[in-house]
Amino acid sequence: xxxxxxxxxxxxxxxxxxxxxxxxxxxxxxxxxxxxxxxxxxxxxxxxxxxxxxxxxxxxxxxxxxxxxxxxxxxxxxxxxxxxxxxxxxxxxxxxxxxxxxxxxxxxxxxxxxxxxxxxxxxxxxxxxxxxxxxxxxxxxxxxxxxxxxxxxxxxxxxxxxxxxxxxxxxxxxxxxxxxxxxxxxxxxxxxxxxxxxxxxxxxxxxxxxxxxxxxxxxxxxxxxxxxxxxxxxxxxxxxxxxxxxxxxxxxxxxxxxxxxxxxxxxxxxxxxxxxxxxxxxxxxxxxxxxxxxxxxxxxxxxxxxxxxxxxxxxxxxxxxxxxxxxxxxxxxxxxxxxxxxxxxxxxxxxxxxxxxxxxxxxxxxxxxxxxxxxxxxxxxxxxxxxxxxxxxxxxxxxxxxxxxxxxxxxx
Numbered sequence: 001x002x003x004x005x006x007x008x009x010x011x012x013x014x015x016x017x018x019x020x021x022x023x024x025x026x027x028x029x030x031x032x033x034x035x036x037x038x039x040x041x042x043x044x045x046x047x048x049x050x051x052x053x054x055x056x057x058x059x060x061x062x063x064x065x066x067x068x069x070x071x072x073x074x075x076x077x078x079x080x081x082x083x084x085x086x087x088x089x090x091x092x093x094x095x096x097x098x099x100x101x102x103x104x105x106x107x108x109x110x111x112x113x114x115x116x117x118x119x120x121x122x123x124x125x126x127x128x129x130x131x132x133x134x135x136x137x138x139x140x141x142x143x144x145x146x147x148x149x150x151x152x153x154x155x156x157x158x159x160x161x162x163x164x165x166x167x168x169x170x171x172x173x174x175x176x177x178x179x180x181x182x183x184x185x186x187x188x189x190x191x192x193x194x195x196x197x198x199x200x201x202x203x204x205x206x207x208x209x210x211x212x213x214x215x216x217x218x219x220x221x222x223x224x225x226x227x228x229x230x231x232x233x234x235x236x237x238x239x240x241x242x243x244x245x246x247x248x249x250x251x252x253x254x255x256x257x258x259x260x261x262x263x264x265x266x267x268x269x270x271x272x273x274x275x276x277x278x279x280x281x282x283x284x285x286x287x288x289x290x291x292x293x294x295x296x297x298x299x300x301x302x303x304x305x306x307x308x309x310x311x312x313x314x315x316x317x318x319x320x321x322x323x324x325x326x327x328x329x330x331x332x333x334x335x336x337x338x339x340x341x342x343x344x345x346x347x348x349x350x351x352x353x354x355x356x357x358x359x360x361x362x363x364x365x366x367x368x369x370x371x372x373x374x375x376x377x378x379x380x381x382x383x384x385x386x387x388x389x390x391x392x393x394x395x396x397x398x399x400x401x402x403x404x405x406x407x408x409x410x411x412x
Contacts, residue, residue: 032126032371032407039401072099095162098178113239114250114274115143115288119324120337126407127360127373128337137379138341138354141320144270144290146237146252168198186216186224194235203240206252210235214260227261246279268292268316282328289321318343332363335373354379360405367411375403 072086085099119142120128157179162172174192182190194208214231217223237252256267272290322339337358344351360373378400 027412029410030122030125030407032129032405035404035406037401037403039399073101093164095164097160097162098158100157114248114276114286115146115272115290119274119286119288119322120335122369122409123335123360123362123371123373123407126409127371127375127405128335128358129405130356130358130375130377130403137343137352138339138356138377139320139322140341140343141270141272141290141292141318142288142322142339143274144254144272144292144320146235146250146272146274146290168200170196172196183217183223186213189213189216189225201242203238203242206235206237206239208235209233218260225260227259228265229260230267231257231260233257233267241276244279246277246281248276248278250274268318283325284328285323285325287321287323289319291317291319293317316343316345332361334361335359350381350383352379352381369409369411371405371407371409373405375401375405377401 069090070086070088072084074082074084076082083100085097085101087095087097089095117124156177158174158176159178160172160174162170164170172192172194174194175187176190176192189211190213192208192210194206196204196206198204209232211232212230214225214229216225219226234255234257235252237250239248239250241248251271251273253269253271255269259265259267270290270292272288274288275286277285318341320339320341322337324335324337326333326335337356337360339356339358341354342351354377356375356377358373358375358377360371362369362371
């Protein structure tokens with residue numbers, strides 16, 4: 001199936017290339033490693049030799065045809081992994097995109113412009129990766145309610161269409177896992193529809209309806225889904241960088257539809273927001289936060305491995321806040337990245353608290369940027385002890401880990 005995907009993309013590139021005379025290439029190479037790492041516990045081994053992390057390795061190659069109405073990208077990462085996509089805007093009313101996009105590109109409806117990938121930007125793949133891109137507790141809700149994925153996902157092969165019926169309005173249709181032989185009802189049950197409308201001199205309103213497969217043909221009728229499967233989510237967000245000069249912000253939320261044939265079963269409702277303040281340049285600051293509440297009221301099915309019993313009431317609440325002030329000096333820019341995350345599970349009265357401090361700098365050097373930083377992070381977990389009648393801590397008090405990461409980006 002992977003070979004078929006590659007063939008489709010190559011054919012797409014050949015057709016688009018033949019349609020336009022001028023071809024422009026560009027790209028970037030990213031490398032990163034952990035120079036030193038360890039923790040604050042004396043009797044634990046500390047890695048002083050430096051550990052290369054292959055997940056920080058990435059090479060991106062982009063190609064544009066003609067005036068930029070057609071183009072694509074191929075990305076190689078890690079140990080042989082890759083993803084890529086091609087897109088073509090045939091006219092002012094229609095655009096098609098096919099492939100995979102691990103960067104979560106917003107061409108087909110991705111929401112988050114501040115709180116997502118762009119918050120730490122290219123530093124995310126090297127010095128700012130900890131507790132952020134890896135999705136640990138401290139940043140688990142970093143863009144809660146503000147991103148449903150759009151065209152992203154480097155393991156799925158997607159097909160997206162965009163139409164532009166009038167000025168300022170975009171309607172996107174996205175079919176995930178387009179390379180898989182899904183039954184028709186399942187394919188449409190996983191479809192995503194998003195609408196973006198730009199209000200001149202105010203901002204952009206974004207709405208999305210995302211199918212999670214739960215409305216496909218039931219297994220009793222020869223399908224693949226059953227009672228309790230996730231039906232879908234509704235997203236609404238607003239982004240603006242026009243109301244106040246030097247201020248960009250976004251707010252949004254996500255409402256989860258009841259699961260199939262179980263009206264009292266819901267996933268969490270999530271809300272989030274972010275601010276990017278640039279009016280005091282060379283000093284800039286970004287803030288993002290998100291929360292999740294009103295979680296699933298009952299388990300849909302029995303899961304013995306996870307100690308979950310059908311019909312048993314549960315609850316989950318979580319919150320994340322992150323800050324990123326920066327200051328531009330003549331030869332470099334200094335960043336101070338930090339975050340805090342909380343999560344409580346009402347069933348066991350468990351609470352997890354996670355945090356990180358992540359200062360780093362980047363320095364331009366011609367066609368290259370060099371990054372170096374410090375990561376300090378930890379997590380504590382507390383739960384109610386019914387025998388003692390007190391709260392006990394499950395992770396050693398004061399334990400934290402530290403890394404000294406280094407990375408560089410080449411552009412061509």
